[in-house]
Amino acid sequence: MTLFEFDFLGLFSLSNLSGIAIGTFVGLLIGALPGLGATVAIVLLLPFTYSMEPLAAILMLVAAYQGAEYGGSISSIILGIPGTPAAAATLIDGNALAKRSSPGKALAYSLAASTVGGLFGGLVLLFMSVPLSVVALQLGDPEFFLIGILGLVAVAGLSSVDVLRSSISVVLGLMTATIGIDVISSAHRYTFGSPLLFDGLHLVAVLVGIFAFAEMFSMISTDLHRKYVTDRRGLSTRLNIAELRRVLRAMWIGSGIGSVIGFLPGMGAGASAWFAYSLARNTSRKPETFGTGNPEGIAAPEAANNATVGGAMLPVITLGIPGSASTAIIMSAFIIHGIQPGPTVFTANPALVNGIFYGFLVATLAMFVIGKLLTPFFARVLVVPNYILVPIVMILAMVGVYASSYVHVDLWVALIFGVAFFLLNKLDFSAPAFILAFVLSPILEESLRRALLISDGSYTMFITRGYSIAILAVITLVVVLGIASRLRRSSQETARPSAGS
Amino acid sequence: MTYKRASYIALGILFVVGIAYLWHAIGLTDARARDAIGPAYFPTVLGVLLLVLCAASFLKTLRSSDERVVTIPNAGLVALSVVLAGLFIAAWQYLSAIFYPVVFALCLILMTLFSRAGGWKRHAVNVGATAALTVGIYLLFDLVMQVRF
Numbered sequence: 001m002t003l004f005e006f007d008f009l010g011l012f013s014l015s016n017l018s019g020i021a022i023g024t025f026v027g028l029l030i031g032a033l034p035g036l037g038a039t040v041a042i043v044l045l046l047p048f049t050y051s052m053e054p055l056a057a058i059l060m061l062v063a064a065y066q067g068a069e070y071g072g073s074i075s076s077i078i079l080g081i082p083g084t085p086a087a088a089a090t091l092i093d094g095n096a097l098a099k100r101s102s103p104g105k106a107l108a109y110s111l112a113a114s115t116v117g118g119l120f121g122g123l124v125l126l127f128m129s130v131p132l133s134v135v136a137l138q139l140g141d142p143e144f145f146l147i148g149i150l151g152l153v154a155v156a157g158l159s160s161v162d163v164l165r166s167s168i169s170v171v172l173g174l175m176t177a178t179i180g181i182d183v184i185s186s187a188h189r190y191t192f193g194s195p196l197l198f199d200g201l202h203l204v205a206v207l208v209g210i211f212a213f214a215e216m217f218s219m220i221s222t223d224l225h226r227k228y229v230t231d232r233r234g235l236s237t238r239l240n241i242a243e244l245r246r247v248l249r250a251m252w253i254g255s256g257i258g259s260v261i262g263f264l265p266g267m268g269a270g271a272s273a274w275f276a277y278s279l280a281r282n283t284s285r286k287p288e289t290f291g292t293g294n295p296e297g298i299a300a301p302e303a304a305n306n307a308t309v310g311g312a313m314l315p316v317i318t319l320g321i322p323g324s325a326s327t328a329i330i331m332s333a334f335i336i337h338g339i340q341p342g343p344t345v346f347t348a349n350p351a352l353v354n355g356i357f358y359g360f361l362v363a364t365l366a367m368f369v370i371g372k373l374l375t376p377f378f379a380r381v382l383v384v385p386n387y388i389l390v391p392i393v394m395i396l397a398m399v400g401v402y403a404s405s406y407v408h409v410d411l412w413v414a415l416i417f418g419v420a421f422f423l424l425n426k427l428d429f430s431a432p433a434f435i436l437a438f439v440l441s442p443i444l445e446e447s448l449r450r451a452l453l454i455s456d457g458s459y460t461m462f463i464t465r466g467y468s469i470a471i472l473a474v475i476t477l478v479v480v481l482g483i484a485s486r487l488r489r490s491s492q493e494t495a496r497p498s499a500g501s
Numbered sequence: 502m503t504y505k506r507a508s509y510i511a512l513g514i515l516f517v518v519g520i521a522y523l524w525h526a527i528g529l530t531d532a533r534a535r536d537a538i539g540p541a542y543f544p545t546v547l548g549v550l551l552l553v554l555c556a557a558s559f560l561k562t563l564r565s566s567d568e569r570v571v572t573i574p575n576a577g578l579v580a581l582s583v584v585l586a587g588l589f590i591a592a593w594q595y596l597s598a599i600f601y602p603v604v605f606a607l608c609l610i611l612m613t614l615f616s617r618a619g620g621w622k623r624h625a626v627n628v629g630a631t632a633a634l635t636v637g638i639y640l641l642f643d644l645v646m647q648v649r650f
Binding site for chain 2: 172189221412
């Protein structure tokens with residue numbers, strides 16, 4: 001597949017452009033609302049993708065992902081409340097600059113850095129995916145199984161305060177995905193004879209339950225009457241060349257870190273934003289100005305969290321293995337349209353893959369344009385009270401679930417998962433780990449069983465193949481680093497009270 | 502309820518789920534004993550893994566000195582929302598002809614419940630937002646996407 005043999009005019013079709021515009025708008029809107037992030041935005045849009053063309057559907061979700069990453073900074077800067085974990089790093093200098101100078105200036109730095117980060121991530125996706133897919137073509141079932149395990153180990157280790165409960169969440173996700181007819185043997189598993197379960201639990205219903213319903217119940221429980229007040233003045237997002245040059249260094253740092261961290265499973269935009277912020281501060285000539293409204297403290301994390309999107313899409317497209325809940329949902333849009341992402345997608349669907357690459361760049365530019373025009377509007381949306389927002393999101397989520405399958409049982413599934421995860425989240429179980437496992441389960445099971453069938457039941461193929469050994473080494477490294485980090489943290493916690501006494 | 506007690510209950514439920522899951526998986530093995538790496542293989546591994554992890558988490562909880570209390574603020578309101586959502590789904594499932602009135606009713610009831618006391622202005626805003634949502638669903642889903650409820 002060559003990158004430049006592509007019908008660029010086709011990319012600018014009405015369906016693709018409207019998909020990008022709708023995705024960007026919804027992403028910015030949902031991202032701007034405190035507590036709702038990229039995952040909720042993508043989940044709410046997923047049911048609409050059924051009736052769309054594959055490219056337009058995927059671009060809409062990618063645009064929502066990009067838009068939500070920038071949108072999260074709006075509430076961080078204006079209200080001092082991070083809309084997403086990734087925007088928490090932006091809050092430090094963003095809110096300080098908004099108070100000291102003007103919110104518009106802080107938002108302008110955020111928008112410019114998000115655009116540069118997004119474009120950088122898009123270029124990484126464009127130029128790295130073909131070489132990576134060449135490597136991926138040499139991988140067999142044992143390697144795909146191990147890469148899936150690597151993703152789950154990383155997510156279980158990093159996404160929750162309790163590793164054991166994250167691991168239980170992973171196993172529950174894998175178990176839930178075994179419901180239905182086994183694709184290899186056609187045996188009925190956990191269907192209890194009901195034809196409604198023959199195809200397994202519907203992904204959209206599970207996703208909406210875990211991310212939209214559980215989040216809404218959480219808002220009913222704690223955030224229903226929180227009032228936000230925004231200053232409607234000074235929201236113009238304009239920067240001059242000198243101001244832009246001042247943050248170039250921070251933007252490159254953020255873009256580089258975001259792309260690399262996005263590629264790694266389990267890390268995500270939150271980690272990349274904090275890494276970028278720390279590096280920008282530690283390498284700055286005036287580190288003492290960080291925290292007082294230094295624009296570099298906005299540019300670095302914002303460039304990083306948007307560059308993460310491109311990096312995170314890389315393993316989805318080239319390996320067919322997502323590293324986070326958001327990319328797992330985007331991958332499900334491929335599957336909904338009968339496309340299996342992975343190294344073979346480059347030869348099977350070259351137009352689609354090229355469309356995603358270039359569409360990604362267009363989506364980033366759309367985020368800049370729509371963000372520039374509508375940031376003042378999104379800032380005002382923040383004052384919509386949650387008691388109005390929650391019923392609207394709940395009903396739209398239910399209508400979306402039904403529209404994706406025309407089956408009422410899916411609504412019950414969504415409600416049950418919503419209640420279950422509203423309670424399980426309080427006990428430190430991990431929803432992202434569950435979802436990633438749910439999406440990865442068929443890949444893991446099929447590759448494991450195929451590998452074992454080929455090797456006549458022998459497990460030695462996992463330790464005798466070069467790539468397998470390398471992946472096993474990485475898994476071991478992740479586990480060892482995770483254990484070391486937890487031991488260090490617990491020794492610091494035990495040392496603190498004794499030092500205090 | 503304390504965090505520890507809530508954890509025991511959750512882990513206990515998950516343990517029972519694990520046993521039931523494993524039981525079914527073993528049944529699959531019996532039916533297809535000729536194939537060692539058959540449909541039961543993966544579920545059996547997962548079932549055992551869940552039981553082991555639940556037991557480990559149970560022991561960890563037992564040894565911990567965590568005195569946190571798990572609270573659900575507005576628990577009544579959350580429960581009422583779940584019940585109303587359930588009633589909405591049931592009404593939709595069995596009385597699909599009145600889908601739009603049911604959407605309007607659920608949205609208005611939830612907004613009125615959530616907004617607590619309020620003057621006529623607040624009620625007017627709730628009715629306006631509810632009407633806009635209902636019309637929006639009709640326009641987007643029914644007319645544009647041809648979704649029949």
